[in-house]
Amino acid sequence: MPINPNLFLGPALTDSQSELVSKIGSMKTILTLPSIKKNNIPKEKQISSYDYLMRLSAALGLNPEVILNAFFGIVFDEATGYLEDKVLGALGDSFGQKGIQLSPLLINQNATTATKKQWKQNNRNYLKTIIPTNFLQTVKQQMVKDFMVMLFGGPASSSLVSNSSNTQAYLFDNAVCGLGMFTISNEPESKDADLEYNRVKKRKELEKGEVIFEISCQEVKIKLPDNPGFIFQGGGPNTIGSTLPPTPAQSITFINTYASNQVQRINNEKSAEKGGKAFSQILVESLMTYIATLVRPYLTNVFVVINAQVNPPQSFQQQSFVFSNCDINNDPDNVEKQEFARSLMNALLKDLLKLLLVFLIKLFKRFVRNYFAKKALEKQKRKLAKATLKFDQIFSKLSDTADKVERYQAALGVLTDILGGIS
Amino acid sequence: MPSTIPVDPKLNISEEIADFFLFLLNEDRIPVPKLSLRKILAAKARPGLSAEILSASIIARFPEVGIPTGPLVGGAPNVMENLIKIISEEVVDAIQNEMRIDVVTDPGATVVANGGNAGGPVVAVGATVAPYTGIGIAR
Numbered sequence: 143m144p145i146n147p148n149l150f151l152g153p154a155l156t157d158s159q160s161e162l163v164s165k166i167g168s169m170k171t172i173l174t175l176p177s178i179k180k181n182n183i184p185k186e187k188q189i190s191s192y193d194y195l196m197r198l199s200a201a202l203g204l205n206p207e208v209i210l211n212a213f214f215g216i217v218f219d220e221a222t223g224y225l226e227d228k229v230l231g232a233l234g235d236s237f238g239q240k241g242i243q244l245s246p247l248l249i250n251q252n253a254t255t256a257t258k259k260q261w262k263q264n265n266r267n268y269l270k271t272i273i274p275t276n277f278l279q280t281v282k283q284q285m286v287k288d289f290m291v292m293l294f295g296g297p298a299s300s301s302l303v304s305n306s307s308n309t310q311a312y313l314f315d316n317a318v319c320g321l322g323m324f325t326i327s328n329e330p331e332s333k334d335a336d337l338e339y340n341r342v343k344k345r346k347e348l349e350k351g352e353v354i355f356e357i358s359c360q361e362v363k364i365k366l367p368d369n370p371g372f373i374f375q376g377g378g379p380n381t382i383g384s385t386l387p388p389t390p391a392q393s394i395t396f397i398n399t400y401a402s403n404q405v406q407r408i409n410n411e412k413s414a415e416k417g418g419k420a421f422s423q424i425l426v427e428s429l430m431t432y433i434a435t436l437v438r439p440y441l442t443n444v445f446v447v448i449n450a451q452v453n454p455p456q457s458f459q460q461q462s463f464v465f466s467n468c469d470i471n472n473d474p475d476n477v478e479k480q481e482f483a484r485s486l487m488n489a490l491l492k493d494l495l496k497l498l499l500v501f502l503i504k505l506f507k508r509f510v511r512n513y514f515a516k517k518a519l520e521k522q523k524r525k526l527a528k529a530t531l532k533f534d535q536i537f538s539k540l541s542d543t544a545d546k547v548e549r550y551q552a553a554l555g556v557l558t559d560i561l562g563g564i565s
Numbered sequence: 566m567p568s569t570i571p572v573d574p575k576l577n578i579s580e581e582i583a584d585f586f587l588f589l590l591n592e593d594r595i596p597v598p599k600l601s602l603r604k605i606l607a608a609k610a611r612p613g614l615s616a617e618i619l620s621a622s623i624i625a626r627f628p629e630v631g632i633p634t635g636p637l638v639g640g641a642p643n644v645m646e647n648l649i650k651i652i653s654e655e656v657v658d659a660i661q662n663e664m665r666i667d668v669v670t671d672p673g674a675t676v677v678a679n680g681g682n683a684g685g686p687v688v689a690v691g692a693t694v695a696p697y698t699g700i701g702i703a704r
């Protein structure tokens with residue numbers, strides 16, 4: 143409805159009266175704005191590096207699954223000794239933390255932190271000279287099977303382990319104890335009681351074989367296929383066009399695809415791409431927590447070699463240097479018990495962050511380059527459009543001293559076709 | 566509660582990651598090219614700021630972000646256009662009437678002076694030894 147211009151709305155203000163009132167109003171508004179605060183968040187309260195890189199990856203429109211699959215490929219590569227190198231490093235640290243230098247043999251439980259640090263490094267170097275760099279090569283596929291047992295549990299998983307009931311119980315126990323063991327992601331604060339409840343719940347889920355995962359912000363119950371063997375031996379839906387059996391990393395990729403399909407089947411197609419964690423992220427986070435448990439059964443021969451090679455020969459027991467998740471949980475303040483797992487988990491995390499960083503830096507540089515190139519091009523186009531708008535091109539043909547009539551005629555020249563000759 | 570096994574503090578580098586990416590962003594910026602002397606001297610031929618041209622340029626780009634131009638459906642005035650016009654007028658007015666430009670010239674400008682005495686004409690060549698200041702008005 144149009145406003146009646148004669149409507150009386152109060153005494154009229156002169157320009158200066160109105161200006162003063164407006165200025166005071168805006169100054170008051172500015173004063174009420176929150177002042178700029180520099181958030182000084184302590185390191186331990188900041189977002190974790192892993193979570194931040196995941197956010198950057200999402201902001202850049204990159205599906206992190208590609209990088210995470212590459213990470214699995216590196217960790218379980220049967221052709222290289224990547225995992226062996228990290229395991230030997232962790233063993234060296236475990237010996238050093240107990241005040242033991244392997245070569246030359248020195249044992250001092252009261253060694254200073256600096257000495258222990260030096261001995262850890264010496265042990266790492268020494269172990270790499272006496273242990274073959276591929277000592278886990280033949281068991282990596284089995285480690286992936288064990289990993290699946292820890293993740294999904296259930297009666298179907300017993301076919302994946304050799305000494306079924308004992309091994310399965312060991313893996314279930316450590317999967318349960320692994321809750322809250324090593325978190326690379328910022329998890330919501332939880333109390334002791336919550337953790338205990340979650341452990342009981344997790345055990346029940348593992349025994350039943352219906353583990354609930356929070357994938358893409360939804361709770362999804364995922365079961366292993368009834369006969370999961372084909373994931374590791376090839377054939378069935380896992381046929382990859384080769385007579386060779388799948389590599390451990392390919393088996394993990396298959397499991398990831400299988401879980402994503404389950405999510406889609408249970409919900410709708412869009413769900414797999416929704417916010418929150420993708421299953422590949424859950425896989426990588428679980429691997430970090432379970433890795434010490436996964437390598438632990440395959441270190442017996444390593445200790446045989448160590449005991450024989452150190453001078454004089456010793457009888458170091460594996461169970462004094464490499465502890466299960468449950469051992470660590472039962473004695474959470476014992477740093478020596480944690481050392482092997484701490485070193486191994488952090489070494490893997492470091493390399494995961496490195497891989498993510500390298501990939502993202504490359505992508506980011508390309509993105510920034512394209513952005514500035516596009517902006518520069520747009521700027522040029524706008525400049526040109528403005529120049530056309532202002533008839534700069536026409537004026538440029540004239541000397542600076544051209545008078546107003548000449549400029550007018552030149553500008554009008556573009557319309558000659560319509561208006562005819564200009565008199 | 567924190568995890569039983571802590572993440573190595575050296576790996577808590579989310580702030581450093583952000584700083585590095587910001588550095589990359591800054592590094593790849595295309596620097597504004599330095600104007601040549603000829604272009605600076607030609608600045609006097611510039612038409613100067615115009616609130617009308619500025620607001621027209623901004624309004625012309627409304628469609629890029631999905632804002633309609635011209636009168637709205639039913640003939641209602643487009644208040645967004647009016648707002649842009651007011652902002653442009655006030656900004657241009659502030660630049661033209663309140664902005665101050667301080668200029669400083671580097672020392673070392675060549676100075677040539679002519680003069681003479683009983684012995685005949687004298688030419689002196691030298692250089693300024695101190696920076697000199699000046700003022701300017703933005704138009």
